[in-house]
Amino acid sequence: xxxxxxxxxxxxxxxxxxxxxxxxxxxxxxxxxxxxILCDGRSLKIHPDVVSDFTAMPFLNExxxxxVFDPPHLLKVGKxxxxxxxxxxxxxxxxxxxxxxxxxxxxxxxxxxVLIFKWNEDQITVKEVLKAIERQPLFGHTTGRHGKTMxxxxxxxxxxx
Numbered sequence: 001x002x003x004x005x006x007x008x009x010x011x012x013x014x015x016x017x018x019x020x021x022x023x024x025x026x027x028x029x030x031x032x033x034x035x036x037i038l039c040d041g042r043s044l045k046i047h048p049d050v051v052s053d054f055t056a057m058p059f060l061n062e063x064x065x066x067x068v069f070d071p072p073h074l075l076k077v078g079k080x081x082x083x084x085x086x087x088x089x090x091x092x093x094x095x096x097x098x099x100x101x102x103x104x105x106x107x108x109x110x111x112x113x114v115l116i117f118k119w120n121e122d123q124i125t126v127k128e129v130l131k132a133i134e135r136q137p138l139f140g141h142t143t144g145r146h147g148k149t150m151x152x153x154x155x156x157x158x159x160x161x
Contacts, residue, residue, distance in 0.1 A: 010052075072087055
């Protein structure tokens with residue numbers, strides 16, 4: 001019996017943070033399907049189950065119980081640099097793009113579904129992102145003074161949509 005894909009990774013990249021990179025409950029999507037050799041010789045493989053733009057996903061409304069969204073977070077990075085290959089690059093109008101992505105994640109979430117949003121503050125602060133997406137998380141985690149990555153948890157509450 002096959003398990004339903006109840007979790008969506010809307011911007012999976014190389015699936016870096018997944019313990020099980022082939023989790024049968026997850027539908028992995030990304031706008032890219034490519035491979036690269038990084039500057040240190042490691043292989044970077046981005047092979048989503050579905051090639052999809054996170055601002056216009058090909059899924060029905062309320063298709064998933066959990067959505068993970070880890071979009072590109074870098075503005076100032078060379079187009080062909082290893083950082084761009086690994087993490088992607090944001091356009092200058094990043095607030096519009098990220099808001100559209102978050103809105104799309106909420107569209108495909110079931111009522112009372114959960115969105116886990118990952119952001120790195122290296123170039124754009126979480127405060128700027130929250131202003132752009134016009135939503136407040138329920139809670140989040142920062143890595144404190146040793147890092148700039150934050151995980152935030154949102155829930156789709158029908159009264160707010």
